[in-house]
Amino acid sequence: MILLIGFIVSIALSLICFISTQNLISSVLIGVITILYFFIYVKKVVKNKDELVDRFQSCYQFINNFLIALLIKGHISGALASTLESQNEETKDLIESVDSKDPLEKIVYLKDYFKFDTYSLFVDLVSLYNDEGGDAIQMSRYLLNQIREEEEFVINAERMNKKALVEFTILWSFALSILVILKFALDDFFLRIITSVFYQVSIVCILLFALVSVHIAVKKITNIKIKGWSK
Numbered sequence: 001m002i003l004l005i006g007f008i009v010s011i012a013l014s015l016i017c018f019i020s021t022q023n024l025i026s027s028v029l030i031g032v033i034t035i036l037y038f039f040i041y042v043k044k045v046v047k048n049k050d051e052l053v054d055r056f057q058s059c060y061q062f063i064n065n066f067l068i069a070l071l072i073k074g075h076i077s078g079a080l081a082s083t084l085e086s087q088n089e090e091t092k093d094l095i096e097s098v099d100s101k102d103p104l105e106k107i108v109y110l111k112d113y114f115k116f117d118t119y120s121l122f123v124d125l126v127s128l129y130n131d132e133g134g135d136a137i138q139m140s141r142y143l144l145n146q147i148r149e150e151e152e153f154v155i156n157a158e159r160m161n162k163k164a165l166v167e168f169t170i171l172w173s174f175a176l177s178i179l180v181i182l183k184f185a186l187d188d189f190f191l192r193i194i195t196s197v198f199y200q201v202s203i204v205c206i207l208l209f210a211l212v213s214v215h216i217a218v219k220k221i222t223n224i225k226i227k228g229w230s231k
Contacts, residue, residue, distance in 0.1 A: 002046050006038025009214070012176075013207050020179050020203045022194055030207050037211065042218055049222040053154060056226055058088055059114040060151050063122050066107075067140050076130055077103040104130050116226055118147045150226060161221040168217045172210055179203070 014031035069079035080103045193199045
């Protein structure tokens with residue numbers, strides 16, 4: 001999907017450059033730079049951001065379902081078995097790979113998969129419950145509040161990022177379309193300045209600036225931070 005978007009943006013910028021400058025070399029150069037940028041950088045950061053969001057949502061579901069199951073079952077092994085029924089295949093495979101371990105050790109093992117401070121706190125809580133017992137819901141009240149706040153943060157961040165992306169796309173589409181409109185509206189003037197080196201360089205700089213703006217937007221949109229996560 002990202003490469004498709006990159007291809008569309010590359011074609012659009014190349015066409016705008018060619019229409020505005022009638023310079024094939026500059027147009028191809030803009031197109032190549034754009035598609036390489038999307039292929040090398042955008043694809044990577046979007047993949048990392050999606051992995052972070054998916055992993056956190058899986059972590060949230062795991063903790064929430066486990067604590068509910070623990071309240072019902074009353075013991076860690078039963079709660080873990082019940083929780084795994086609703087987990088994704090990757091989590092299930094990780095647990096199955098350490099099937100010889102006891103339930104608590106399996107939960108601790110997932111710390112390398114759920115690399116969040118919240119999960120580390122969850123592991124400490126389960127370990128305390130395993131050693132001393134107690135009221136699982138009362139013990140986990142702070143943890144549940146914290147992870148729900150983080151879930152709301154991720155949801156809000158995703159929503160705001162989509163809104164910002166739409167606004168950014170509309171703004172630059174409007175700005176770049178003006179170049180094309182002016183070319184046809186002022187055709188006689190265009191014919192007089194098209195051979196000017198200053199004009200040619202100016203158009204290329206405008207399109208490169210558009211790419212810089214895309215880079216800034218991509219960095220902002222993919223910059224979702226949750227404590228403990230590292231990639």
